[in-house]
Amino acid sequence: MSKKTLIPIGPYHPLQEEPELFKLYCDGEIVKDIKWETGYNHRGIEKLSESKTYEQIFFLVERICGICSNSHPFAFANAVEEIADIEITNRAKYIRSIIGELERLHSHLLWVGLAGHFLGYNTVFMWAWKYREPVLDLFEMISGNRNSYAMFRVGGVRRDIEAIKIPAIHKVLDDIKKKTDLLTGAIMDDPVIHARTKGVGILTKQDIIDYGAVGPTARASGVAIDVRKDDPYAAYPLVNWKVITAESGDVFAKAEVRLLEMYESISIIEQCLDGLNKEKEGDITIKVKEIPEGIGNGRAEAPRGEVFHFVQSDGSSSPVRHKIRAPSYVNIATFKKSCIGQTIADATISLAAVDPCYCCTERMAVAYDINSGERIMNANELINESAKKTNEIKNTFNSQI
């Protein structure tokens, strides 16, 4: 067997902004095997949520992910409303969808920029992020926050989108549409981008089904799954839109799907804004007295794919079990298929192409002794280790002074 070099991507690496570790076992420039380690960022959200009330959990799950910060409250609201069997008002549905689609817009623009950066195309990076800025300003106008919008609650939304704000939103959307045209044209017609992304990191339809991948990653391989269509929620059944798919399953197809989805998002938002005009202003929430005993499954289509929340209630003010599955958790596993056999240059862009989000994905890591099979390094031991290390560092600094 030939000697393999270990090329680490992470824990801190310019390719991914979050802590994670991909070990690429390479023979020359060819990736022969890939292993990934996470667990740098575990925060115990599921456990924490068992000690919060339903109203508080919205703010908690919003902080799971900084970019798709609305998809988790969306799925959680769907789950809780399934338990309580609530049908929210149409106006609230429209507002929820508007927020969800605006988020998809800014998330896809963010990805386009990052993908450009990973390819060394920093101009696309800067342009896409500049075009993303007005979307964040819209969020600030609607919700008061550029990120973590705090818009959702059980039984509706917290803030209304008043008629006075709607022309401004239309204006920004028109602007973004033009800029998306420009970006799409620049990316779709650039021969060098074609050379870098076509036929790279291919996931076949079968791979997607085997690994259960979701979101744009799956749709780029011709698997038309989208929770918004398959399990309609909020205002998505009330408006006209179509699921964007591509066939080739390579990085280019993933970019194509995301860019074209942005047009769908804009169209959905515009239809929702028209829908808002028909509904009575201020009719955004219904009163929910208590959450009955039961279980609820909430799904929502985040920009990266399906977010799944499972909530079990015993009739008290906080859930007894709250389980979260983020889209990156299944999408990251496809790297085994997409990266092996490629060069490092191709593997890195294939890694980035599924738009992995590690803060959504992080799971607790448990260490077992390989010989005895006993669990080692539990929380207390880790805390002790950490305190020991801190003391060591402190002592070395003290001795230096």
Add this chain to the structure above:
Amino acid sequence: MAVNLFYFLVFPGLLFAAVTGAFLSWFDRKITARVQFRNGPPILQPFYDFFKLLLVKETILPKHGSPLIFLVAPIFAVFGATMAGVFILLPLLNITTGFRGDLIVIFYLLTIPSFSYIIGALASGNPLAAVGGSREMKLILSYELTFLLFIAGIIMKCGQHFDLYSIIQAQKAGSPFIGSISGVLLFVVGIFCIQAKLALVPFDMPEAEAEITEGIFIEYSGAAYAMIKLTKYIMFFILPAFLVALLMNGFRFEGIHILWALLKIFAVVLILTLIRNTNPRVKIKQAISFFVVWMNLIAIIALVLIAFGY
């Protein structure tokens, strides 16, 4: 001897080339920033960068490598770039006439920085640097032949003169070489070779930040990295100057012609900057086929055209 030392260290060698190159690299960064809707750095930023690295930052040595080679490599790079700069700029600025065959010497001296980077990268013992080093090596192998064909084209065009001074004089007597079809083709080839020599996008795979985190330079810090920056500044001036000398009539320092000289350099740098801002990084395989097939083809077409007098 004292004059030669002055040539090497002050003008037109180390100091002059580095200061001009630093200014040009600021120009490159500023244009890049404007293209990307940013403000860009102040004009002294390259100097801040350099002196901060040189004087403030500590130099960290890699644990698993050979520190001596690791540290000597950047100094070799500076020497190579400065020597090449002296041989290019002396005839170009009309100080001395150079010597017969200095074109060949310049060609070899211009490869020294790249080779020093490779040696330094491999001496650092970092796997990412090793990947970067192997990429740089492949890149050199692909563009050097093209660069040689480019220089051969110039030599054929001026009537078998092997020294830079005669080439410049031949252009001044007649017309600049770029004013013909073969000249334009050679200019295109030359620009891409310089792009690869400077490791700018789309040929920056030895450094490829998002893939191998600056690759060949990953272990460099402090004064050693300052030397690499210095080399890059010098190369950023002398390579465009070399192109101006070979194809665009060189410089003339009288009255309005000084403005022309500056414009030529800025125009070449602007082209390099725009290429790097409108392209993604290509893969090393694609770069090799780009040079070995396409650029060589264009260069050979240019040679044939020259042989027929176009």
